Amino acid sequence: MTSSNQLSVNASSARLVDRMIDDAARLRVEVTRTPAGTVIVDAGVNAAGSAEAGLLIARICMGGLGRVELRSAFDAAPSWPSYIEVQTSNPVLACLGSQYAGWSLSATKEQTGGKKFFSLGSGPARALAGKEPLFDELAYRDHHERGALVMEVDRLPPQIVIDKVLADCGLAADKLVIAVTPTQSVAGTVQVVARVVEVALHKTHVLGVDLSEIVEGSGTAPLPPPSPDAIQAMGRTNDAILYGGRVHLTVKSDAVAKRLAAELPSANARDYGRPFAEIFTSFNYDFYQIDGALFAPAEAWVSSLESGATYRGGKLDQALLDAQWRGKKDAA
Numbered sequence: 001m002t003s004s005n006q007l008s009v010n011a012s013s014a015r016l017v018d019r020m021i022d023d024a025a026r027l028r029v030e031v032t033r034t035p036a037g038t039v040i041v042d043a044g045v046n047a048a049g050s051a052e053a054g055l056l057i058a059r060i061c062m063g064g065l066g067r068v069e070l071r072s073a074f075d076a077a078p079s080w081p082s083y084i085e086v087q088t089s090n091p092v093l094a095c096l097g098s099q100y101a102g103w104s105l106s107a108t109k110e111q112t113g114g115k116k117f118f119s120l121g122s123g124p125a126r127a128l129a130g131k132e133p134l135f136d137e138l139a140y141r142d143h144h145e146r147g148a149l150v151m152e153v154d155r156l157p158p159q160i161v162i163d164k165v166l167a168d169c170g171l172a173a174d175k176l177v178i179a180v181t182p183t184q185s186v187a188g189t190v191q192v193v194a195r196v197v198e199v200a201l202h203k204t205h206v207l208g209v210d211l212s213e214i215v216e217g218s219g220t221a222p223l224p225p226p227s228p229d230a231i232q233a234m235g236r237t238n239d240a241i242l243y244g245g246r247v248h249l250t251v252k253s254d255a256v257a258k259r260l261a262a263e264l265p266s267a268n269a270r271d272y273g274r275p276f277a278e279i280f281t282s283f284n285y286d287f288y289q290i291d292g293a294l295f296a297p298a299e300a301w302v303s304s305l306e307s308g309a310t311y312r313g314g315k316l317d318q319a320l321l322d323a324q325w326r327g328k329k330d331a332a
Contacts, residue, residue, distance in 0.1 A: 009063025009098040009124035010144035017148045027053040037174030044185025054190025063098035063124045065090040079318045080222040084193045091217035095198035102132045112158040119153040128169035146175045154182040183233040189226040192237035196221040200247040203296040213256045219247035235277025242266045243317040245297035257304035265314025269294035
């Protein structure tokens, strides 16, 4: 349960949302409005988008409660030139109460009048709708008059899905902003890799650890170039975290620190060791057949406030990332 339920993730992210709209030209995103006034921000479907847009959207996803930066790593880690760095002092609320992509939004082809639509919604508007059991566990609801939602999908949402979001969130049409970031886009790649700490928090929750133990969270993961192929693009963003992601959590007790260092890393999973796109394909594109323990950062450092000790588990696998991301004729 989070102790930060006095914070509004939608209020905290509102200025970032306004900046995204006001700086649309510089960020290379396209802003449109539905007839009723809902704002749709295209960050990679028809618009070019940008890494800067992805960073801003990642901060919005975290409810304005996290710092997300793009760092050059030529000096510190020459194995890969660019990394995403994330930090939050409200890790449970920022990552699980806002950033986690847990809201299933879909429409049939009959409802859309064309193609069926599916997306997992992430971002602060989730806390207005409260449709996921997770919010009962967190004992958290937001009641702000504005809301922002992020959809990782390769098309703009149909009106029937927008109407569902408005109804579930209890928002006036002109108080909702939806940002769309396909994984094949630069912005989409950035905002997914920026989930490195969120993935660690979700795995912590799955392990049954009391979330009130988590005090601080930070992490890094290498930023790959997006792939034009949807499966490969998804594979690259997952591999960045599963094989290249590092997190540092600060927890209250020594026992939890030791346990998380040992059990959190992705290497504990049955399916560990192959590129994610290959794993996904081998299970006939069914996420639910993949060992859930795989969805975790590669390396975990966990510090205990009780003892002052820090424990480390897992390992990075740069060789696997190089084999997937670098050109065949790339000179070492």
